[in-house]
Amino acid sequence: MNTKTPNIETDIPRLLAKHGIRPTKIRRAIAGLLFDGVDKHVSVDDVIDLARDQNIKTSVASVYNTLNQFASAGLLHRVMVEQGRAFFDTNLSEHHHFYLEDEERLEDIPADNINITGLPELPKGRRIKSVNVTIRLKDN
Numbered sequence: 400m401n402t403k404t405p406n407i408e409t410d411i412p413r414l415l416a417k418h419g420i421r422p423t424k425i426r427r428a429i430a431g432l433l434f435d436g437v438d439k440h441v442s443v444d445d446v447i448d449l450a451r452d453q454n455i456k457t458s459v460a461s462v463y464n465t466l467n468q469f470a471s472a473g474l475l476h477r478v479m480v481e482q483g484r485a486f487f488d489t490n491l492s493e494h495h496h497f498y499l500e501d502e503e504r505l506e507d508i509p510a511d512n513i514n515i516t517g518l519p520e521l522p523k524g525r526r527i528k529s530v531n532v533t534i535r536l537k538d539n
């Protein structure tokens with residue numbers, strides 16, 4: 400997506416349709432919260448809070464399903480920080496993350512700020528799809 404703010408009436412339904420997602424009212428509303436031209440990392444709880452702020456009626460199950468559909472369709476990247484704790488990232492370019500444990504927040508690290516060397520020999524017939532580094536940080 401480019402950096403220009405998308406038009407929720409036209410760009411959002413087009414974006415969803417392009418990724419094979421039927422643009423229902425709730426999906427359009429959630430996409431409007433996420434794809435506003437500013438990259439963000441959100442949890443299910445964050446999206447519920449954002450929706451509530453905009454008076455969008457939804458449920459935990461509906462947000463959870465929608466975010467996972469968007470991720471499966473390639474509109475979001477899923478970032479697992481620990482068992483049962485996932486974030487959804489609107490920045491689809493190759494990059495890494497700091498995870499600030501005390502704030503439960505991700506920050507981007509540009510891909511070229513980390514040099515990855517010494518990877519093991521790959522199993523036969525496999526290639527690397529991506530290497531994602533998450534550096535976990537604690538407050539001092």
Ligand SMILES: [Zn+2]
Pocket residue numbers: 440488490494495496505506507
């Ligand atoms: Zn990110």
